[in-house]
Amino acid sequence: MSTVPDYAPESKTAQDRKGAPLPTPTPAPGPKLRATNVNFFYGTFQALYDISLDMQEHLVTALIGPSGCGKSTFLRNLNRINDTVRNSRMEGKILLDNEDVREVDVTNLRRRVGMVFQRPNPFPKSIFENIAYGLKINGMAKRSEMRDKVERSLRRAALWDEVKDKLHESAYALSGGQQQRLCIARALAVNPEVLLLDEPCSALDPVSTAKIEELMLQLRSSCTVAIVTHNMQQAARVSDVTAFLLEGKLIECRPTAQLFTNPADPRTEAYITGRFG
């Protein structure tokens, strides 16, 4: 995989060729998400140690590491869903577009930073109602627009053709892989700027996994994506940047191809070659 992200939009637009004045190039944008010296505690147990990590816009960042290394915990701090865990505490700073996530309204933050969980968690409602849920609670669609927006989200998650004839059936009638794509469509419906995926394929078969991986590659054009995965091949296939965590510490974070072919830290090498973890 190339280290140069291939998300860059086509630069040869019609306007360019005509020689029309180009807009002044904006300075390279800061990272979409920036974590600085993040420590995290469950009660007295420290789960994260001093993690500093940037996630660039329109890139897929993979978080890998053995079970219990803190990758999910880190991800769950980015949309502050860990706030709901009792007796937990975070130190350090996480910035979304240079704004401290603890200073913005938490519901607005979570609308902007969507999340897909390890096990599919559709609501006990119809397929349609599942997708419409986020639009409704955020007041993002009028009644008349709802159907179109639901369809668009289901298409983005490559689920539309499979469910278009049973939109009003229970979401639990779908297979596990379909349920997970439903959850992705549900998250996409509210137009998140960042999508967090917490081991989204760990409960799925290889066919469903392939579909979701393909989806992630497409999502880059509209979102910044962070994915936690146990599966190193998956990280190599879908991500631009990979971060390796071990025992709550960030060992290294580099472009995916570099990390997998030429790791800087012996612990990373040991992990990706399967010598532990």
Next chain:
Amino acid sequence: MSNLLIWRKGVNSVMLTVTGVFTVITVAALFLILGYLVYYGGSSLDWNFFTKLPLSAGETGGGLANAILGSLEIVAVAALIGLPIGFLAGVYLSEFPDKVFAPAVRYVADLLNGIPSIVVGLLAWGLLVVPMRQFSGLAGSIALSAMLIPIVTRQTEQFLREVPNSLREGALALGACKWKMVATVVVPAGSKGILTGMILGVARISGESAPLLFTAFNNQFWNGSIMQPTASLPVMIYFRALSPYDDWHRQAWAAGLVLIGMVLTANILARLVIARGISVPRG
């Protein structure tokens, strides 16, 4: 066959027989009650029983229409008071618990559940009937709702706790605030269990006589307003069963049959309605 295998098979069949026999005893109790009620009360059940007022002592015939209506009225008002309060308290215990108040509420609810119903009736008499200087259906309803609230509170809490946390996180992650998450995802997900709990609670209080004895008391005529003494089936059964007249005894049995029939019908209907929603798969 080896000895071990014979031994195992022997133990197996003994255990199967023992559990089977006790199951039959449990089920038999229910059928015994139903059979008794039908045998002794069935003969008094006619159209008059449902439409006529009670006759004076010694006269045969008449009905318990006022008690049937009164029971419905008292229980309906009790449900109107008790179900919302119990439900909201249950939501609080499950979804918004703190470290001090919630455990205290939970403990009090369990204590209330264990208080003998006659004591609840006594309390309602002291707090409502004495100051108002009158027995009233309303006092009976309040006494019954005091029994209903802790039942519904604990049932609601229990079923909401069974809603998987992943659903809560799913809603929060979409930008729902907490009360919206509770109202639109958690409560609907637990609604079947909660409704079942409510029905069982209402069924439970509709058979209570002790809290009504010195609150709603009794009435031989059509019930007036809710502020007046109101006849009810359980209290009617109590007075009829203690009377010296055979005809009244039969009416007591019949009233028992009607009471059970009403509870059973409500139960079955509610379950049919509830079975139509989407339930959360377990595991």
